Amino acid sequence: MSHIYLLGFLDSGNITIAKQLAERLQVAYTHTTDWIQSKAETDVVTLHKEKGPDALAQLQGEALQALAKGEPSVITVSDHAPLLESDWELFRSTGKTVYIQRTAERLYFRLRHDLKQPTLYDVQDKERQVRIEEMLKEREPGYLQADIVVSCTTEEVPDIVNILAPQLSPE
Numbered sequence: 001m002s003h004i005y006l007l008g009f010l011d012s013g014n015i016t017i018a019k020q021l022a023e024r025l026q027v028a029y030t031h032t033t034d035w036i037q038s039k040a041e042t043d044v045v046t047l048h049k050e051k052g053p054d055a056l057a058q059l060q061g062e063a064l065q066a067l068a069k070g071e072p073s074v075i076t077v078s079d080h081a082p083l084l085e086s087d088w089e090l091f092r093s094t095g096k097t098v099y100i101q102r103t104a105e106r107l108y109f110r111l112r113h114d115l116k117q118p119t120l121y122d123v124q125d126k127e128r129q130v131r132i133e134e135m136l137k138e139r140e141p142g143y144l145q146a147d148i149v150v151s152c153t154t155e156e157v158p159d160i161v162n163i164l165a166p167q168l169s170p171e
Helices: 014-025 032-040 044-051 053-068 085-094 104-111 125-143 157-168
Strands: 003-007 028-031 073-076 095-101 148-151
Touching: 003 014, 014 028, 014 073, 014 157, 028 032, 032 044, 032 053, 032 073, 044 053, 053 073, 053 085, 085 095, 095 125, 095 157, 104 125, 148 157
Parallel strands: 003 073, 003 095, 028 073, 095 148
Antiparallel strands: none
8 A cells, every 4th residue: 555645625624534544544644734833843824924835835845755755644735835746746656646525615614714724814704715716726626636536515524434445445
């Protein structure tokens, strides 16, 4: 088995899904945000405010490079910065990618009161749904490069894990 990279928009459920999937597959779980925050010695909101998404994208690339050298695991990829082509090259060479796809409406419902997301921390409620729609439209073509796309409308985490586990079990 190689690495499994879970991708998706902010608050799409990737972390919860990844943790349960890792447990089911009996491998380690890691989130690139944890690696980034440890390396930068600050949180991603502060990094985003002070350095911007390009700095976050570079740190995410470093996180992915470091994590890809480890034992096979489930890795949740942060959505605080856009994915770079070099990230996709690494994904292709070291594992499989899974995109947890949610609609903009569902994401807005999940994010409408969340003030800890760096790309939305300064967006008022009236503008938040529009921003989410714009960001998703911009990022989704990249996400759709994933090896597996799970379109989630009403599915709960256990359902999604049940869909993914057989497809990603060790050969």
